[in-house]
Amino acid sequence: MKLDTRAMRHLTVEDWKVLAAVEQGSKNHELVPTTIIERLSRLKGGASGVHRSISNLAKVGLIAKIKEQKYDGYRLTYGGLDYLALHTHAQKKNVYSVGSRVGVGKESDIMIVADEKGAQKILKIHRLGRISFRTVKTNRDYLKNKPSASWMYLSRLAAMKEFAFMTALHEEGFPVPTPIAQSRHTIVMSLVDAPPLRQIASVPDPAVLYAELIALLLRFAKHGLIHGDYNEFNILIREDVSTADDGTESITLVPVVIDFPQMISMEHANAEMYFDRDVECIKRVFARKFHFVSTTPGPFYKDAKKTVGKDGAKRLDAVLEASGMTKKMAKDLEAAIRQQEEEKQQNPEAYEDEDEDEEDEEGSEENDEEDSGEDDEEGENKEEQRVLVIGDISSIEGEEGMKKLSIG
Numbered sequence: 194m195k196l197d198t199r200a201m202r203h204l205t206v207e208d209w210k211v212l213a214a215v216e217q218g219s220k221n222h223e224l225v226p227t228t229i230i231e232r233l234s235r236l237k238g239g240a241s242g243v244h245r246s247i248s249n250l251a252k253v254g255l256i257a258k259i260k261e262q263k264y265d266g267y268r269l270t271y272g273g274l275d276y277l278a279l280h281t282h283a284q285k286k287n288v289y290s291v292g293s294r295v296g297v298g299k300e301s302d303i304m305i306v307a308d309e310k311g312a313q314k315i316l317k318i319h320r321l322g323r324i325s326f327r328t329v330k331t332n333r334d335y336l337k338n339k340p341s342a343s344w345m346y347l348s349r350l351a352a353m354k355e356f357a358f359m360t361a362l363h364e365e366g367f368p369v370p371t372p373i374a375q376s377r378h379t380i381v382m383s384l385v386d387a388p389p390l391r392q393i394a395s396v397p398d399p400a401v402l403y404a405e406l407i408a409l410l411l412r413f414a415k416h417g418l419i420h421g422d423y424n425e426f427n428i429l430i431r432e433d434v435s436t437a438d439d440g441t442e443s444i445t446l447v448p449v450v451i452d453f454p455q456m457i458s459m460e461h462a463n464a465e466m467y468f469d470r471d472v473e474c475i476k477r478v479f480a481r482k483f484h485f486v487s488t489t490p491g492p493f494y495k496d497a498k499k500t501v502g503k504d505g506a507k508r509l510d511a512v513l514e515a516s517g518m519t520k521k522m523a524k525d526l527e528a529a530i531r532q533q534e535e536e537k538q539q540n541p542e543a544y545e546d547e548d549e550d551e552e553d554e555e556g557s558e559e560n561d562e563e564d565s566g567e568d569d570e571e572g573e574n575k576e577e578q579r580v581l582v583i584g585d586i587s588s589i590e591g592e593e594g595m596k597k598l599s600i601g
């Protein structure tokens with residue numbers, strides 16, 4: 194389930210329209226009937242053009258047939274969703290080229306991308322359920338027992354939630370990446386040129402950094418929020434170098450916090466547990482890495498709770514509702530994240546190194562043999578090294594252009 198941009202340059206205007214039609218149809222159909230794809234894609238050439246595109250898309254695995262269905266139809270795959278999201282980012286000029294994968298996220302792919310001017314950014318592709326052994330239990334009835342569709346829906350929710358929080362936190366001046374755009378299950382944000390705390394072996398003064406991280410956690414609380422996964426992978430440490438008048442350089446370590454799909458309100462039923470867990474996590478990291486143990490106990494949830502909204506701190510825990518996420522969506526996402534946490538505890542080895550051969554969860558059993566992308570003629574795996582230019586794709590709605598995508 195990695196991002197594979199290889200087929201992107203081969204897609205025609207018609208193929209893009211048909212892909213968008215399958216996505217549109219998926220809102221009401223688990224399996225989108227071919228007749229509906231025809232209607233939604235509104236191609237001038239009629240049914241034969243649509244069929245040609247369907248076959249092209251299925252061949253490269255962007256849509257898939259499900260066996261043993263009563264009618265002829267297709268569903269969007271993660272690959273298809275990736276392409277549609279990238280297409281939108283390209284149209285909005287946020288992404289022009291896709292580079293290598295940098296992140297080690299378990300529930301996401303983190304890619305370096307660049308815009309037309311060459312400015313580098315981060316593309317985060319949410320992949321909830323990637324390593325899941327179980328079907329997620331959402332309360333979205335029609336998705337019950339439809340694992341891939343559920344996880345895809347939940348990945349969209351994760352991106353929506355992360356973008357909403359990143360935007361609100363950024364506006365409040367928190368040290369987080371600059372949010373740039375969200376499309377479907379993906380987010381474009383600024384690239385933070387800093388390693389995660391995980392990779393830092395020593396710091397000049399652990400007490401200072403510890404105090405700063407605790408202060409940050411309390412600042413979240415004051416705005417009504419708990420990060421929920423405040424660990425050494427999600428705190429990047431930037432080195433800011435400043436030069437004094439006499440030419441001496443000094444380095445300040447600035448933490449930048451990432452990863453917000455699991456953020457919760459200080460009012461949450463289990464808020465205290467999550468708050469304590471975040472505090473404990475930082476304490477553990479500092480004890481293990483830097484042999485630093487604070488002499489100050491806490492901080493404690495009950496004290497932090499009293500500060501919520503104080504000193505004019507804007508409550509940010511209502512951000513989600515404002516972003517269009519309903520209570521039910523938030524609940525679905527939370528249930529899925531909790532389920533993944535449980536699985537992580539039960540099967541830690543499965544989460545150790547996600548770069549090892551991942552299973553293709555697009556479900557080989559589900560895919561129709563004829564239409565699956567097995568016969569990919571390139572068969573090589575050079576994408577991680579080279580940069581694929583996707584910028585010159587014109588609009589899906591546009592009449593001309595978008596014939597071929599070129600490799601840079």
Ligand SMILES: Nc1ncnc2c1ncn2[C@@H]1O[C@H](COP(=O)(O)OP(=O)(O)OP(=O)(O)O)[C@@H](O)[C@H]1O
Pocket residue numbers: 295296297298299300301302303315317370382383384385386387389426427451452
């Ligand atoms: N904006 C960014 N700038 C630089 N590096 C980033 C950025 N966002 C993410 N990364 C890198 O990617 C890694 C994973 O990112 P992130 O934590 O958002 O993904 P995730 O799937 O939620 O991870 P996990 O669930 O394993 O914590 C980070 O540890 C960091 O190295």
